[in-house]
Every structure is written in structure tokens, then in C-alpha cells.
Amino acid sequence: KMEQSPEQLSHCLWALAEESLNNSNIHDALLCLESIVQNLRVYPHTEVRTKLRLTDLYLRYTDQWQRAKEHLDSVVPLSKDLPELLKLHIIYFQSLIYERSGQMKQLKLVVKRGCDFTSVPEWNQFFLLEMAQILVKEGNGQGAIEYLQKGLASAENSRSTNVVILFQLALAQQYSSRNEHSKVSSILDLVENMLVRQESTEAP
Numbered sequence: 001k002m003e004q005s006p007e008q009l010s011h012c013l014w015a016l017a018e019e020s021l022n023n024s025n026i027h028d029a030l031l032c033l034e035s036i037v038q039n040l041r042v043y044p045h046t047e048v049r050t051k052l053r054l055t056d057l058y059l060r061y062t063d064q065w066q067r068a069k070e071h072l073d074s075v076v077p078l079s080k081d082l083p084e085l086l087k088l089h090i091i092y093f094q095s096l097i098y099e100r101s102g103q104m105k106q107l108k109l110v111v112k113r114g115c116d117f118t119s120v121p122e123w124n125q126f127f128l129l130e131m132a133q134i135l136v137k138e139g140n141g142q143g144a145i146e147y148l149q150k151g152l153a154s155a156e157n158s159r160s161t162n163v164v165i166l167f168q169l170a171l172a173q174q175y176s177s178r179n180e181h182s183k184v185s186s187i188l189d190l191v192e193n194m195l196v197r198q199e200s201t202e203a204p
Contacts, residue, residue, distance in 0.1 A: 006040040010050070017053075026061045030054065037071070044078060051075045052086065055093045065100040072097065088114065088123045095130065108134050115147070121158040125151050125167075132170065145174050161198055165191055 004012075017032035036042065036050045051071040058068035072093050079090055091114045098107035111134060114127030128151035135144040152167040168191050175183040 006042050007046065010036045010040055010042045010046055014050070021057075026057065030057055030062075033057070048075050048078055048082065048086070052089060052093070059093065059096050059100075065097050068093065069097050069101075084117065084119055085123075088117055088120060091117075091127075092123075104134075115150075118154070121154055122160075122163075125154050125158075125163055128154065129167070129170065132174075136174070141174055141178060145171065148174065161194060165194060168194075 013032045013036050017029040020026075020029040020032065033050050033054050037047060037054070042050070051074060055068045055072045055075075058064050058071070072090065075090060079087055082090075091110055094110045095107055095114065098104070098110060108131075111127055111130045114123065115131055117127070118124050128147050132144040132147040132151070135141075135147065148167055148171045152164065152171065155163040155167055168187050172184045172187040172191075175181075175187070
């Protein structure tokens with residue numbers, strides 16, 4: 001059999017990893033991907049992609065967030081040349097690691113960075129909601145409301161009704177805890193109208 005290049009081998013190992021995942025065999029999937037980053041000299045983009053996938057799997061299926069952090073830390077120096085979407089994935093994984101390790105100050109900083117990425121609306125809305133939740137935990141209801149309003153404006157711009165409703169209800173929750181009941185009832189009326197409109201457009 002002809003000698004395979006490291007890149008070709010990495011493709012085989014990726015395929016094996018995905019097959020293992022499909023069979024819910026997380027352990028083998030991790031082994032396949034680990035052997036790529038430890039034993040093969042692959043192109044930088046393959047290395048980054050593999051390390052991000054490993055980070056994702058360690059965080060999603062194991063409690064080994066330290067191992068996820070090692071992979072992610074080695075990708076961060078290469079991240080300035082990456083596409084925006086991958087940069088957002090890195091920020092997202094960092095936020096999960098800080099949350100798991102109880103580093104709330106760092107968590108807040110990294111989520112704030114995610115809020116500044118406005119070019120991918122769904123991710124921007126996700127981070128704005130995260131930031132609002134952090135501020136609620138800190139007892140800063142007013143700050144949370146400001147982030148929720150930004151998220152709502154972004155969701156309205158991207159015309160995603162369900163996300164608009166999500167932000168409206170999160171705002172209603174905040175107003176309710178501040179006893180601003182007139183704001184709560186006007187939001188709930190709005191949401192009800194939106195749901196009715198949604199049902200009538202989805203009706204056959």
C-alpha cells in the first residue's frame with residue numbers, strides 16, 4: 001500500500017472519530033483525534049480544526065475541562081488569522097471553561113468580547129443573553145436590562161421571532177423583579193400578539 005501523507009491519515013482518523021461518535025463511543029473518538037494532534041505533522045488549519053473539535057468533545061461529554069483548556073490555549077495564538085465564526089467558537093469554549101472552573105471575572109471578560117462581535121447576529125444574541133444572565137447573578141438588574149434590550153434590537157433586525165420572544169420574556173422577568181408591572185403586562189401583550197400572528201401564518 002502506498003505511503004499515506006499525514007493529511008490523508010488525518011482524514012482517515014477524522015472519519016473514524018465521527019463514526020465512533022455516531023456509535024456513542026466518545027472514548028475512541030477522542031483517541032483518534034488526539035492521535036492526529038500528537039503524532040502527525042498536519043497543516044495548521046487541520047490542527048486548529050482538530051483541537052477545536054477535541055475541545056468541544058471534552059467539554060460536551062467529559063468533565064475534563066483542563067484537557068479542553070490545553071487544546072484551546074494552543075489554538076488561541078493562531079486565532080487572529082481565523083475566520084470570524086471560528087473566533088466566536090473559541091470565545092464560546094473559553095466561556096464554558098471559565099464557567100466550569102469558577103473563574104467568574106474571566107468569564108465576564110470573555111463574554112463581553114463575544115458581545116462585541118456583531119457580524120454574526122445569532123452568536124451576538126447568544127452572548128448578549130449570557131452577559132445579561134451574569135449581571136443578574138451579580139445583582140445588577142439595570143445592566144442586565146440594557147444587554148437584553150441590545151439583544152432584542154439585534155433579534156428584531158434579524159427577524160427571528162422566537163429569539164425576539166425569548167428576549168421579551170427575559171426582559172419581562174427583570175421588570176417583574178423590579179415590580180414594574182405595567183412594563184411586564186405590555187410585554188406579555190406583545191408576546192401574545194406575536195404568538196397569535198405566528199400561529200396564523202403557520203396555519204395551513
